[in-house]
Amino acid sequence: MKAPSFAAGLFLATSAFAQGEVLTVYAPDYFVSEWGPGPRIEELFEARCDCDLQFKPGDLLPRILLEGARTEADVVIGLNTDVTKRARESGLFAPHGQDLSPLTLPIDWDDDVFLPFNYSHTAFVYDTTRIETPPESFDALRAAPDDLRLVIQDPRSSISGLALVLWVQAVYGDAAEAAWQDLAPKIVTVTRGWSESYGLFTEGEADMVLSYTTSPAYHMIAEEDFTKKAAIFPEGHYFLVELAAKLAGTDQPELADQFMGFILDEDFQGMITTGNWSIPAALPQEAWPEGFQALDLPDKVLFYSEDEAAALRDEAIDAWRRALSR
Amino acid sequence: MAPRALALIAGGVLAALTLGPIAAVLIRAGGLATLGPGDWQALRFTLWQAFLSALFSTVLAIPVARALARRRFRGRGLLVALMGAPFILPVIVAAMGLIAVFGQNGLVNLGLAALGLPRIDIYGLHGVVLAHVFFNLPLAVRMLLQGWLAIPAERFRLAASLGLGPRATWHVLEAPLIRRIAPGAFAVIFVICLTSFAVALTLGGGPRATTVELAIYQAMRFDFDLGRAAALALLQLALALVAGIVALRLSRTAGFGAGRDRVVPRWDGQGALARAGDALALLAAALFLLVPLASVVLRGLPGLAELGPQTWHAAGHSVSVALGSTALCLAWALPLANRRGELLSLAAIAISPLVLGTGYYLILRPLVNPFDLALVVTAMVNALMALPFALRILRPEAETVEAEYGRLRATLRLTPLAWLRVVWVPRLRRPIGFAAGLSAALAMGDLGVIALFADPDRATLPLQVYRLMGAYRMEAASGAALLLLALSLGLFWLFDRGGRVRADT
Numbered sequence: 001m002k003a004p005s006f007a008a009g010l011f012l013a014t015s016a017f018a019q020g021e022v023l024t025v026y027a028p029d030y031f032v033s034e035w036g037p038g039p040r041i042e043e044l045f046e047a048r049c050d051c052d053l054q055f056k057p058g059d060l061l062p063r064i065l066l067e068g069a070r071t072e073a074d075v076v077i078g079l080n081t082d083v084t085k086r087a088r089e090s091g092l093f094a095p096h097g098q099d100l101s102p103l104t105l106p107i108d109w110d111d112d113v114f115l116p117f118n119y120s121h122t123a124f125v126y127d128t129t130r131i132e133t134p135p136e137s138f139d140a141l142r143a144a145p146d147d148l149r150l151v152i153q154d155p156r157s158s159i160s161g162l163a164l165v166l167w168v169q170a171v172y173g174d175a176a177e178a179a180w181q182d183l184a185p186k187i188v189t190v191t192r193g194w195s196e197s198y199g200l201f202t203e204g205e206a207d208m209v210l211s212y213t214t215s216p217a218y219h220m221i222a223e224e225d226f227t228k229k230a231a232i233f234p235e236g237h238y239f240l241v242e243l244a245a246k247l248a249g250t251d252q253p254e255l256a257d258q259f260m261g262f263i264l265d266e267d268f269q270g271m272i273t274t275g276n277w278s279i280p281a282a283l284p285q286e287a288w289p290e291g292f293q294a295l296d297l298p299d300k301v302l303f304y305s306e307d308e309a310a311a312l313r314d315e316a317i318d319a320w321r322r323a324l325s326r
Numbered sequence: 327m328a329p330r331a332l333a334l335i336a337g338g339v340l341a342a343l344t345l346g347p348i349a350a351v352l353i354r355a356g357g358l359a360t361l362g363p364g365d366w367q368a369l370r371f372t373l374w375q376a377f378l379s380a381l382f383s384t385v386l387a388i389p390v391a392r393a394l395a396r397r398r399f400r401g402r403g404l405l406v407a408l409m410g411a412p413f414i415l416p417v418i419v420a421a422m423g424l425i426a427v428f429g430q431n432g433l434v435n436l437g438l439a440a441l442g443l444p445r446i447d448i449y450g451l452h453g454v455v456l457a458h459v460f461f462n463l464p465l466a467v468r469m470l471l472q473g474w475l476a477i478p479a480e481r482f483r484l485a486a487s488l489g490l491g492p493r494a495t496w497h498v499l500e501a502p503l504i505r506r507i508a509p510g511a512f513a514v515i516f517v518i519c520l521t522s523f524a525v526a527l528t529l530g531g532g533p534r535a536t537t538v539e540l541a542i543y544q545a546m547r548f549d550f551d552l553g554r555a556a557a558l559a560l561l562q563l564a565l566a567l568v569a570g571i572v573a574l575r576l577s578r579t580a581g582f583g584a585g586r587d588r589v590v591p592r593w594d595g596q597g598a599l600a601r602a603g604d605a606l607a608l609l610a611a612a613l614f615l616l617v618p619l620a621s622v623v624l625r626g627l628p629g630l631a632e633l634g635p636q637t638w639h640a641a642g643h644s645v646s647v648a649l650g651s652t653a654l655c656l657a658w659a660l661p662l663a664n665r666r667g668e669l670l671s672l673a674a675i676a677i678s679p680l681v682l683g684t685g686y687y688l689i690l691r692p693l694v695n696p697f698d699l700a701l702v703v704t705a706m707v708n709a710l711m712a713l714p715f716a717l718r719i720l721r722p723e724a725e726t727v728e729a730e731y732g733r734l735r736a737t738l739r740l741t742p743l744a745w746l747r748v749v750w751v752p753r754l755r756r757p758i759g760f761a762a763g764l765s766a767a768l769a770m771g772d773l774g775v776i777a778l779f780a781d782p783d784r785a786t787l788p789l790q791v792y793r794l795m796g797a798y799r800m801e802a803a804s805g806a807a808l809l810l811l812a813l814s815l816g817l818f819w820l821f822d823r824g825g826r827v828r829a830d831t
Contacts, residue, residue, distance in 0.1 A: 030797055032793070033796070034635075056697055066354070082548075086550060154527060156543075157548070188430070189527075189530070192527050192540075196528055199422060205430050320533070324534070
């Protein structure tokens with residue numbers, strides 16, 4: 001059963017070589033689905049590079065650390081700030097060499113290795129048909145009646161879950177555990193990843209779900225559904241950014257550089273909104289699609305540098321675990 | 327080749343494929359890491375939930391299997407076939423199905439609210455056990471049913487002519503059968519629940535429900551601590567081996583003697599009470615298993631229209647993986663159908679799929695491009711994962727055949743080929759069909775090892791379900807899940823049916 005598809009694979013591989021150079025990009029798994037940003041990135045970039053861009057989806061940093069300097073990746077896209085410290089210390093990544101002045105992030109960004117391509121913030125998303133008056137602040141959420149049903153993600157297995165414990169840490173500092181104790185009775189369950197939580201929310205199992213400020217844009221644009229909203233808290237929202245980086249040992253340095261430049265290009269930035277349902281990292285608000293302009297966004301953005309986050313992480317997760325294990 | 331040599335080779339390959347990856351991860355990590363207090367807490371929870379899940383699944387399966395064995399009714403075949411379904415659903419899909427029934431706005435709570443009773447809350451240890459029983463009860467039922475059907479009909483006739491009452495029949499025929507099958511079923515379910523992670527977390531309601539597998543995931547994906555992951559994986563392995571040794575020691579081979587394979591009416595269990603009891607057991611099991619499945623189907627129907635070519639390709643890949651993995655699993659299972667083989671195979675499913683995947687990646691990478699082998703590795707690992715189930719189904723029957731027809735072989739001096747053709751294959755056809763169906767269905771639903779090997783153009787269907795969810799396409803994801811359910815059940819039914827051609831079951 002394997003022989004025909006294996007042979008076909010070999011054939012495709014050879015024909016790809018004939019087309020030009022190959023740029024290998026490691027990306028998160030959701031990137032390459034027909035609804036993810038991967039196919040559009042590939043199409044746009046191949047139109048300008050005379051090369052063959054190949055996505056290899058799956059684990060990003062674990063895979064690169066396993067492979068070490070012999071990795072076949074030229075570029076990796078979709079890293080989060082929780083792994084940049086470890087990635088930087090591995091010495092496997094090279095400076096991106098891009099001019100960062102076009103960035104339109106709500107925070108200052110001067111990293112010379114990790115290049116942002118889109119961002120969002122953690123937020124509790126709710127359905128206006130089920131909650132008429134959402135909590136207006138984090139304090140109000142803490143004080144909300146215990147029959148308000150929340151679903152969140154586990155900080156030990158998901159990026160958004162980790163961002164949430166850092167968010168609570170940034171808002172409440174030493175009182176984070178007390179905050180978690182107030183939230184605990186409202187938390188219906190904790191899921192492994194974002195997909196499970198969001199599924200529970202759309203099924204009506206929870207009133208509010210830990211998601212992103214950009215989630216309502218999907219419903220507005222793709223479904224013309226205006227009932228999903230992110231509750232905005234004046235205490236601020238934790239900043240989540242997705243990054244790309246070039247491998248130091250790439251055998252396609254020029255193509256890799258061209259790709260890094262393409263990330264900040266208007267074509268890429270214009271597509272990433274509806275491609276990845278996130279805010280482009282280098283595109284002024286006027287150029288966002290309508291659904292994105294209609295989003296409720298926080299005035300105050302909270303963010304820990306990778307060193308601060310590394311120092312706080314274990315304690316923040318422990319406070320969460322202690323309060324929720326009670 | 328002599329059967330013994332075949333068994334040795336099959337066993338050796340199995341051991342290498344199981345222990346090799348752990349060794350590779352250990353070498354890469356440069357040694358084991360010590361475990362923290364959180365790990366021991368996770369271990370306690372893991373053991374307790376796996377014990378309860380295996381206990382309830384096995385005990386509740388007894389009345390259901392008994393009812394299925396002694397009743398004939400319309401739709402019985404369909405019910406037996408559908409029993410295979412929960413086991414093969416991707417975890418997330420099954421959890422959604424359960425929540426549609428037992429969740430906050432689920433049918434049960436709507437019913438309770440209509441009666442003015444307080445709502446129940448599914449999240450907690452009981453939710454974890456409920457979900458594991460949902461997955462594994464059908465498996466235990468099928469294993470026990472297989473045992474019941476293997477009791478020669480003449481024994482029941484003899485019991486009837488001796489005037490044995492229900493209690494005596496139970497003691498003489500049914501209890502020994504349960505003692506033979508149940509410990510093994512318990513062990514397999516216990517071991518599979520040891521590596522539970524997503525379902526335990528989702529329905530467990532929070533960090534109290536932390537399992538060892540979650541700790542492995544955290545060590546691998548977040549902390550890059552291979553030493554700790556390997557230490558935890560070895561712990562899981564040791565637990566599985568202990569469970570396996572205890573269970574296999576408890577289960578003895580029963581001697582019912584050979585029968586003439588005639589269909590004999592059952593005289594036992596005809597009383598009104600027995601009938602009512604059986605009806606109740608069947609009704610309860612059918613509702614518990616089929617209502618969540620029905621909700622998966624209903625939720626998936628609108629999404630079917632949204633499925634793009636990528637999903638259909640993924641479905642094609644999943645079917646070829648399932649077929650390849652079934653062939654491999656059977657080729658492995660037949661020579662290993664003995665006590666040692668079963669113990670060895672239990673070790674295989676106890677190893678965290680994450681560690682297994684990482685180990686294979688480390689082993690293969692210096693030799694070939696692992697991405698090219700994504701589907702081959704998936705098929706192989708799925709065969710490995712299905713092996714304990716296949717053996718649990720095949721072994722009791724294979725040993726019975728050996729015990730009861732071995733003398734015949736010696737008397738008639740049957741050649742190995744004739745033995746296979748005349749006795750072995752015909753007598754084992756039913757368990758082989760069931761084992762093949764289960765392997766195929768399991769291989770359709772598996773996701774475990776693919777994270778490091780994912781190939782953009784050759785995704786499997788469960789992976790596609792997650793990709794669609796990750797892109798907010800919840801409805802399309804439900805449609806893809808329904809497709810997965812239909813294909814898995816279809817394969818299961820084909821094989822299982824194939825094994826039951828011209829059989830009266």
